[in-house]
Amino acid sequence: MKAIIYYFSATGNSLKVARDLAQELNGAVVYPVTKALKENQDESYNALGIVFPVYMFGLPLIIVDFLKYIKVRPGAYFFSVATLGGLPGRAHSLAKKILCKRDIKLAAGFSVLMPGNYTPLYGAIPNEQQEKMFTNEKNKIKNIAEYVRLQKRVTIEEKPFLINLLLYKLLYWAGSRTIPDSDKGFWINDACTKCGLCEKVCPVANIRLKEGRPEWLHNCQHCMACLQWCPVEAIQYKKSTSGKKRYRHPLITAQDITGQR
Ligand SMILES: Cc1cc2nc3c(=O)[nH]c(=O)nc-3n(C[C@H](O)[C@H](O)[C@H](O)COP(=O)(O)O)c2cc1C
Incomplete structure (x- = not known):
């Protein structure tokens, strides 16, 4: 399997997840979205992942742009991995919708809990709590890698549905512009x-x-x-x-x- 993991990251959570996943997938390429957006893309990958932080219960705007731009080989396994401090909102659903308009299927959307970084609302959690999250992250990445290796189609991880939908509508839908x-x-x-x-x-x-x-x-x-x-x-x-x-x-x-x- 020839795999590439694209990422966008401000404080390192999404980059660490991308690197850990690439390692589990026997050295998949790890590549920044910011660079990929400026270049012609290699369409030879048969597994493509995109790792990003959840913003306001939706997607960072640069990820929206990238999903509208990315070139995917027909039949390739495409999956998203959201890193988040609490709730994923509708980030994967939004990704799925954008891709669907381009006839690209989102096979799976995984959510990985990491320390939150939105300082306007809260300070960083204590180091011991961070360490526990990093241990859980390692286990979760092993599971995700297993799904990707088997190219399994999985329901996107956005529970609880109603709360995530409501928060997305209230904050992202109204505020992202x-x-x-x-x-x-x-x-x-x-x-x-x-x-x-x-x-x-x-x-x-x-x-x-x-x-x-x-x-x-x-x-x-x-x-x-x-x-x-x-x-x-x-x-x-x-x-x-x-x-x-x-x-x-x-x-x-x-x-x-x-x-x-
Ligand atoms: C603008 C902004 C909005 C955020 N909104 C959410 C959110 O809606 N839900 C959530 O669980 N975490 C939210 N977070 C926390 C990040 O998604 C989380 O800490 C992420 O892992 C950071 O990834 P990074 O270190 O790769 O940048 C937000 C962070 C920022 C900066």
Whole structure:
């Protein structure tokens, strides 16, 4: 089986899942969505996975774009893997709908619980709890790899159905179009050392430096990479992130995230 796993990741959860899955699948290719969107695609893969974080109970906008763009060989096994802090909403269903319009079948949609990274609402969970989630993630990835090897068609994992549907309708359906401009809420405090890491880790090049300090360009994915990777926690979002513990996957580096571009 020739397999490729595409990913989009701000704080490393989705990248770690993509790497672990690739390892279980005997060295499948791991490739960033951000780069794939700019290139012609190799259509020789017979298994394709896409790993992404759930945003507002739906899909990151860049994943929507990618699903409209990706080239898939007829008959290939195509699956999605969502990483999430609590509930998947309708992320897989939305992916399925977009693909269906292009006559591509989503064979399976897996959901993997990971530490949440939405600092405007909550700080990072304690390290011991994170470790438990990482152990569960390893087991879950083994199961997913088994399904992929057997090319099984599986019901998409979006339970409980009604709550996920309601949250999706309330938040994503209504709010997703405001995401590109949501960076107007970011600001920096006096701790900024002008190191420029925020500009490098932004997966979609939405930050430019002016006299060493970040300026956001209003093409944001709202992924929080800039805020999470700032080494001195100078980047804040509105009034809700000061003093909240930041989150980054402990086995993923800033270079891994900058490598997406
Ligand atoms: C803008 C935003 C919205 C999010 N919305 C959800 C959500 O609706 N449901 C959920 O379970 N987690 C949500 N999360 C948490 C992430 O999906 C989760 O932490 C994910 O694993 C992060 O992946 P990454 O480290 O690869 O970026 C959200 C995070 C962000 C930044």
